[in-house]
Amino acid sequence: MPKPQRTLEEIEQTKTEILEQTVLLIAEVGYNNFTMRKLAARLGITATTIYNYYKNKDDLFLNILIRGFRELYARLEEADRSQATPAEKLRAMISAYTDFGLNDANFYNLMYAWHVPKFNDYVGTSLEPVARRQLEGALKIPEIFSITIKAYAEASNKSITDDETVFLMIHYWSHIHGFIAGCNNMTLYYLHKDPIAFKEQHIDSITEKFREDVLRLKDQGEKK
Structure with missing residues (x-):
């Protein structure tokens, strides 16, 4: 008898498991040493089965990034909605971003830290449409911060x-990313046995310095 057709939910569960195991495997062996055969062995299936869901290694990688940026954006949106004032929103969003970077380190490293292919590497290839979806998802992160920064200044x-x-976005993202990267690559552990213990103090420092930078801006209506 033919096998019963799989439900959409079962297919999505399989695709999710493939993505999650891919992230773990890349974290272990590195992007350049990752192969579909190694992934298949880890999953206990054949490489051919993986190709039923993803075209190749790059398609798989891009879908990991799409999922990562979608999840990060959802957490930033939730942080934004949870607070009333722009100042409170900004702090909550910085906290949510930091927590994502520390708690979902493998995803974060692929998205922001490790040297992996970027959108321009796929321009002119069959994967350009998928890469464009990934880029659009990535750009939503600075966009939501930009909206909050402008609202903060207006308030x-x-x-x-x-x-x-x-400038403010790049400047303060560098501080936030530096803390996350230093914790994830263990560098900060050479300076302190538990650098993550400084997380809230670090976020408070960033938000206070941001407030000072905003106050140095010209008043509304003041001539440039």
């Missing part, structure tokens, strides 16, 4: 240009 009666917004 402080300050005028902020697009360039000033981008």
